[in-house]
Amino acid sequence: MSVRQGLLALLADAPMHAYQLRHEFEQRTGGTWPLNMGQVSTTLDRLVRDELVAPLDVDADDVVRYHLTHTGRAELERWWTTAVVRSAPARDELSIKLALAVSAPGVDVCVIVQTQRTETMRALRDLTRLKADLPASGWTREDLAWSLVLDHLIFAAEAEVRWLDHVEARVARATDKGIVLAPRAASGELPPAEQAAREHVADGGAR
Amino acid sequence: MSPRATGPVVLALRGVTRVHGSGASQVRALAGVDLDVRLGELVAVMGASGSGKSTLLNVAGGLDTPTSGTVTLAGSELSALDPTGRARLRRRSVGYVFQDFNLIPALTAAENVALPRELDGVRTRQARREAHAALSEVGIAELADRFPDEMSGGQQQRVAIARALVGPRRLVLADEPTGALDSVTGEDVMRVLRARVDAGAAGLLVTHEPRFAAWADRTVFVRDGVVVDGTGERGGPEVLLTGGVR
Numbered sequence: 001m002s003v004r005q006g007l008l009a010l011l012a013d014a015p016m017h018a019y020q021l022r023h024e025f026e027q028r029t030g031g032t033w034p035l036n037m038g039q040v041s042t043t044l045d046r047l048v049r050d051e052l053v054a055p056l057d058v059d060a061d062d063v064v065r066y067h068l069t070h071t072g073r074a075e076l077e078r079w080w081t082t083a084v085v086r087s088a089p090a091r092d093e094l095s096i097k098l099a100l101a102v103s104a105p106g107v108d109v110c111v112i113v114q115t116q117r118t119e120t121m122r123a124l125r126d127l128t129r130l131k132a133d134l135p136a137s138g139w140t141r142e143d144l145a146w147s148l149v150l151d152h153l154i155f156a157a158e159a160e161v162r163w164l165d166h167v168e169a170r171v172a173r174a175t176d177k178g179i180v181l182a183p184r185a186a187s188g189e190l191p192p193a194e195q196a197a198r199e200h201v202a203d204g205g206a207r
Numbered sequence: 208m209s210p211r212a213t214g215p216v217v218l219a220l221r222g223v224t225r226v227h228g229s230g231a232s233q234v235r236a237l238a239g240v241d242l243d244v245r246l247g248e249l250v251a252v253m254g255a256s257g258s259g260k261s262t263l264l265n266v267a268g269g270l271d272t273p274t275s276g277t278v279t280l281a282g283s284e285l286s287a288l289d290p291t292g293r294a295r296l297r298r299r300s301v302g303y304v305f306q307d308f309n310l311i312p313a314l315t316a317a318e319n320v321a322l323p324r325e326l327d328g329v330r331t332r333q334a335r336r337e338a339h340a341a342l343s344e345v346g347i348a349e350l351a352d353r354f355p356d357e358m359s360g361g362q363q364q365r366v367a368i369a370r371a372l373v374g375p376r377r378l379v380l381a382d383e384p385t386g387a388l389d390s391v392t393g394e395d396v397m398r399v400l401r402a403r404v405d406a407g408a409a410g411l412l413v414t415h416e417p418r419f420a421a422w423a424d425r426t427v428f429v430r431d432g433v434v435v436d437g438t439g440e441r442g443g444p445e446v447l448l449t450g451g452v453r
């Protein structure tokens with residue numbers, strides 16, 4: 001998440017001081033990513049160093065207001081007109097957990113999937129409830145911003161539920177085909193998935 | 208949305224099993240399903256195609272009869288009624304919403320909504336009055352005189368929701384109600400369905416879209432005719448405090 005570009009976008013509207021910037025940032029992104037003053041100050045310092053932002057004036061309380069420079073405006077324009085780069089995927093605990101589960105002894109992948117789907121569905125429902133609290137019509141700019149942020153979280157949760165459905169079907173098919181899902185447990189006993197798969201193969205075959 | 212649903216149970220399924228066919232071709236569409244839907248509660252059913260979720264909806268509405276187990280609708284057990292009684296109970300207690308709206312093209316919105324009441328034996332003027340009230344509740348009172356082909360998909364689906372809950376009907380069974388709608392319109396329809404349930408109805412919703420199921424108080428997942436897991440009872444507002452958003 002880019003605080004740097006976010007502050008540039010806010011300063012394009014009007015000159016602001018650091019507290020105003022923090023307040024506006026949270027207002028306009030639905031309060032989902034709270035900033036602390038340290039982040040705002042550090043980012044402002046860097047923006048000033050890079051000549052994207054400059055101090056405009058100082059009020060009676062010695063508070064500095066900042067404004068956008070020409071270079072800053074050009075940098076912001078570039079941000080609006082180029083796509084956000086989706087680089088290497090972030091390390092995701094759930095995908096790592098499932099990847100390890102299919103090869104771990106004595107682990108029932110289906111149970112992991114069901115437990116996770118329930119949890120993700122619950123999160124999706126809670127996000128949807130937040131959206132239901134928005135008025136049905138007559139939105140303010142803040143309502144619209146908040147709804148877009150919520151929608152992002154909602155679509156991401158939905159994608160996870162769909163992916164979990166897919167994992168469940170994939171694992172079921174792999175088991176049907178007699179693919180052994182887990183190595184022999186240390187105790188020498190077979191994990192349930194492997195036991196089932198082996199019995200299936202021993203029974204003589206493909207369904 | 209309402210707090211935790213504590214209203215009376217409108218629909219109760221107990222040990223419901225439905226077997227299609229016999230012998231080697233026998234298919235067990237439902238296998239021992241228990242489910243309660245209370246007044247003020249919207250329950251979503253999810254599952255892959257062939258999981259049994261459509262059978263569940265048909266059995267719940269009395270359109271299909273379980274092989275074993277009981278379905279209790281508005282306090283009456285369906286299997287205890289004769290076919291006429293069952294049909295009457297079904298007609299007066301349950302409304303349906305389908306993916307493709309199923310409005311009668313030759314009737315206006317108000318006439319479509321009034322029709323079930325006229326079939327109930329209510330006089331035309333009273334049925335019209337109730338239809339207008341039902342259309343107001345779904346936010347389209349001004350479209351009462353339009354024909355289905357003069358309305359958008361989202362508007363038609365609102366008419367269908369109004370028709371499903373017109374008069375004394377308190378249970379709406381919705382089968383993929385957002386299936387023919389774009390994402391934003393689908394959301395509007397779910398908002399209306401949610402509001403109608405909150406205002407005093409019960410709903411059972413079959414969908415394959417998690418985003419729309421999320422408008423329900425809880426979601427049950429069906430696989431091979433069995434409810435495998437569910438999101439459980441809806442929590443109070445405290446669930447939002449731990450979520451890390453707003």
